[in-house]
Amino acid sequence: MEPHQYCQQKAAASGSSFYYSFLFLPDEKRRAITALYAFCREVDDAVDECSDPALAHAQLAWWRKEIDAIYQGTPQHPVARAIASILPRFRLSQEHLNDIIDGMEMDLRYNRYPNFAALKEYCHRVAGVVGMLSAEIFGYRDPRTLEYAADLGLAFQLTNIIRDVGEDARRDRIYLPLDELERYGVSAADITDRRESDNLQRLMEFQIERALGCYRSAMDKLPAVDRAAQRPGIVMAAIYRTLLEEIKADGCHVLDRRIALTPVRKLWIAWRTYLKG
Numbered sequence: 324m325e326p327h328q329y330c331q332q333k334a335a336a337s338g339s340s341f342y343y344s345f346l347f348l349p350d351e352k353r354r355a356i357t358a359l360y361a362f363c364r365e366v367d368d369a370v371d372e373c374s375d376p377a378l379a380h381a382q383l384a385w386w387r388k389e390i391d392a393i394y395q396g397t398p399q400h401p402v403a404r405a406i407a408s409i410l411p412r413f414r415l416s417q418e419h420l421n422d423i424i425d426g427m428e429m430d431l432r433y434n435r436y437p438n439f440a441a442l443k444e445y446c447h448r449v450a451g452v453v454g455m456l457s458a459e460i461f462g463y464r465d466p467r468t469l470e471y472a473a474d475l476g477l478a479f480q481l482t483n484i485i486r487d488v489g490e491d492a493r494r495d496r497i498y499l500p501l502d503e504l505e506r507y508g509v510s511a512a513d514i515t516d517r518r519e520s521d522n523l524q525r526l527m528e529f530q531i532e533r534a535l536g537c538y539r540s541a542m543d544k545l546p547a548v549d550r551a552a553q554r555p556g557i558v559m560a561a562i563y564r565t566l567l568e569e570i571k572a573d574g575c576h577v578l579d580r581r582i583a584l585t586p587v588r589k590l591w592i593a594w595r596t597y598l599k600g
Contacts, residue, residue, distance in 0.1 A: 326405035327354050330361035333402070340566075340584070343593040344559040348461075355413050355460045356555070358405035363453060365402050366423060370430050379431055383424050390420050413460050422452045434496045435511070442484075442500055447473065450480035454556070461553050465546035468553060474544060475556050478537035482563045485530050485570060488577040489517065499530065517578040527575035531567050538564055554597060561596040562589050 324332075334342050334357045341360055345353050369382035392398045393407045394417050406415065426448025436442040454476030455469050463469070484491075484498040491498060492515045504511065507526035512518075538560055545553060562584065570582045584592075 324401065326401040326408065327358065329401035330354075330358045330405045333361040333364055340562045340589055341559060343562065343586075343589045344555040346590075346593065347558070347597050348555060351412065352460055352462075354405075355409040356457060358402060358409060359415070359453070359456055359460065361402045362406060362420070363423060365400070366427050367449075370427050376431050380428070383428055383431075386424055387421060390417060390424075393417075393420075415456055415459060419452045419456050422448050426450075426452075430496075434494075436498060436500055438502045439500045442498060443477065445498075446477050446480040450476035450483075452476070454479070457556065458553065461555055463546075463549040463552060465548055467544060467546050468549045471541050471544040471546075471553070472556065474537055474541035475560060478534055478541055479559065479563055481530070481534040481537060482567055485527065485534060485577065486566065486581060486583075488514065488527075489579055490581055492517065492578065499526070503529070514578070519576065519578060523578070524575045527577055528571065531571050531575070534567060535564065558593045558596045562592050565592055 334345070339360075345356050345360075348356065366383065366386050369386065370379050373379040373382065389398055389400055389403045393403050393410070396407065398404045398407050406420075409415070426445055429445050429448065433445075436445065451473040454472035454474075458468055458472035488497075488499065495515060497504075497511055497514050499514070501511065503526065504514070507529070508522040509520070509526050513520065513523065542557075542560070550557070565588075566582065566584055569584070570577065573580075573582055
């Protein structure tokens with residue numbers, strides 16, 4: 324299978340909201356961002372779909388070698404070959420690709436985060452860096468756009484954490500900062516045992532408001548000169564902010580359900596946001 328076709332199938336099969344933000348890009352940029360997204364899916368799956376930590380470490384080590392191969396012109400994996408093919412046009416940092424793997428490795432070392440500072444480091448590696456690489460593909464003139472992109476990536480990851488609290492708990496992972504659980508009178512056992520409470524609702528409302536604040540901060544940092552080029556990120560933000568609103572309207576019942584928007588609704592939000600510019 325042709326490398327970019329493999330990446331396209333990987334992106335489409337994921338059902339991720341990111342896929343809808345790619346639809347309005349020119350072909351060259353769409354192929355590039357799809358290759359980057361497929362890379363993120365591959366290394367994330369190496370951790371999430373592997374029950375043996377030693378094997379997961381080995382798979383990530385293999386991907387580090389494959390990243391070296393990308394920049395040496397000798398990649399083997401279809402996703403790596405797709406990324407290699409776009410390097411002459413887009414400046415994707417080898418260091419940033421390795422940063423993403425650093426973040427994935429954190430999932431193998433930690434299943435709890437003591438405070439938001441520690442969680443933010445994880446979020447930057449697995450999402451903020453992806454935002455910066457995406458900004459390189461979309462194009463920018465003002466370097467402050469990279470600050471916007473990093474903040475937007477943080478907002479996306481916080482949204483994922485909020486949406487997936489119950490799913491992560493079933494794998495004995497809690498991404499909500501432990502000091503914030505304590506502040507709101509929620510124990511780690513309440514999360515893993517799926518015990519709903521008013522305290523949990525207040526905790527989740529706090530998490531949602533912080534994530535929404537990150538979206539506002541990101542948009543405030545986006546220079547006007549780059550707004551048009553960065554529309555895919557704006558589209559994605561509109562979809563994810565709607566998801567947060569749905570979770571809050573549902574009463575923040577994140578332990579026993581996973582709120583999701585339908586593909587039709589995502590497409591409608593994407594189209595409406597793109598037209599608004």
